[in-house]
Amino acid sequence: MTKERMVNRIIGAGLKNTKYRVNIIEMLSKTDELVSAQEIYNRLLKKSIFINLSTVYRTLDILVDNKILNRVTIEGEKQSFYEYNRDIHHHFLICRGCNKIIPIYDCPLEDYEQKLKSESGFVITGHRVEFYGYCDECRKNLI
Amino acid sequence: MTKERMVNRIIGAGLKNTKYRVNIIEMLSKTDELVSAQEIYNRLLKKSIFINLSTVYRTLDILVDNKILNRVTIEGEKQSFYEYNRDIHHHFLICRGCNKIIPIYDCPLEDYEQKLKSESGFVITGHRVEFYGYCDECRKNLI
DNA sequence: ACGCAAATGCAAATCATTTGCATCTAAATT
DNA sequence: AATTTAGATGCAAATGATTTGCATTTGCGT
Numbered sequence: 001m002t003k004e005r006m007v008n009r010i011i012g013a014g015l016k017n018t019k020y021r022v023n024i025i026e027m028l029s030k031t032d033e034l035v036s037a038q039e040i041y042n043r044l045l046k047k048s049i050f051i052n053l054s055t056v057y058r059t060l061d062i063l064v065d066n067k068i069l070n071r072v073t074i075e076g077e078k079q080s081f082y083e084y085n086r087d088i089h090h091h092f093l094i095c096r097g098c099n100k101i102i103p104i105y106d107c108p109l110e111d112y113e114q115k116l117k118s119e120s121g122f123v124i125t126g127h128r129v130e131f132y133g134y135c136d137e138c139r140k141n142l143i
Numbered sequence: 144m145t146k147e148r149m150v151n152r153i154i155g156a157g158l159k160n161t162k163y164r165v166n167i168i169e170m171l172s173k174t175d176e177l178v179s180a181q182e183i184y185n186r187l188l189k190k191s192i193f194i195n196l197s198t199v200y201r202t203l204d205i206l207v208d209n210k211i212l213n214r215v216t217i218e219g220e221k222q223s224f225y226e227y228n229r230d231i232h233h234h235f236l237i238c239r240g241c242n243k244i245i246p247i248y249d250c251p252l253e254d255y256e257q258k259l260k261s262e263s264g265f266v267i268t269g270h271r272v273e274f275y276g277y278c279d280e281c282r283k284n285l286i
Numbered sequence: 287a288c289g290c291a292a293a294t295g296c297a298a299a300t301c302a303t304t305t306g307c308a309t310c311t312a313a314a315t316t
Numbered sequence: 317a318a319t320t321t322a323g324a325t326g327c328a329a330a331t332g333a334t335t336t337g338c339a340t341t342t343g344c345g346t
Contacts, residue, residue, distance in 0.1 A: 015292090015293095051295095052295050054297095055294055058335090127273060127274045132267070135263075136265070161324065196303095202324090
């Protein structure tokens with residue numbers, strides 16, 4: 001993604017265009033990893049970008065509110081993770097061996113949600129799915 | 144569940160039979176709600192059971208390790224919740240209006256896991272599914 | 287360039303949870 | 317039944333992720 005498009009997303013949301021917002025969006029838009037606030041801070045530091053950790057948190061909050069990023073929580077992890085919002089519905093496959101997190105762009109629940117709606121009276125607005133297990137490499141080391 | 148059976152589960156896990164362990168199992172086995180550590184503390188206090196909050200946490204950890212309870216985390220909530228483990232695979236339907244959490248004893252993912260395994264090489268050991276939305280009553284108040 | 291609302295830095299607060307250590311208790315042993 | 321001891325508990329303090337108050341700085345419309 002071009003820096004110009006990042007700036008457009010920031011301004012389009014009615015936010016001020018600041019260097020740190022661009023830095024954070026830039027970093028996350030270049031990976032499909034889930035990254036924690038502390039890890040974002042660390043990676044920026046490595047590039048000599050001296051942002052305060054509380055600014056990282058505030059920036060993440062605002063970018064999540066404006067749907068530029070997604071906040072993701074993982075079972076058993078106390079910190080939150082962030083990803084660039086590509087507006088593609090997806091879930092995660094999480095390796096309990098190496099903690100690798102792999103997005104899956106295929107959703108098994110679309111039909112099921114309809115059924116649930118008619119049975120429960122709930123209006124379903126979203127869902128979360130995570131699969132846990134061991135990836136190919138870690139499986140080999142399990143024995 | 145009888146108190147005797149609770150004690151058996153405790154002893155069967157190789158743990159000492161203490162009043163607080165029984166108190167916590169008893170409370171959770173009588174509801175299908177998800178209850179937080181602090182809420183467990185509050186409910187016991189209301190029954191004049193004076194347990195220390197750190198004992199609540201330690202007891203929950205041990206009972207989860209021994210599969211007598213389940214620890215559940217909910218997207219967007221920072222604390223953990225606990226339920227009595229009835230060994231019945233289930234998921235949750237969470238109302239964003241009133242925060243009610245309803246278990247669903249019907250799983251849409253069994254077939255899908257097989258597919259995922261063959262496509263990704265992952266050995267799947269578990270999954271988590273949550274549905275978010277608005278229950279009948281809250282939906283009426285949304286307008 | 288000027289002014290103001292929004293963004294940032296810094297330190298301290300908060301909230302859920304964990305830990306160290308002294309004391310107590312369940313239950314195994316004598 | 318008294319003794320022993322590993323494990324359980326209480327209490328206060330520590331921890332880790334996140335949030336907040338307030339002073340200062342910056343983006344951007346005028």
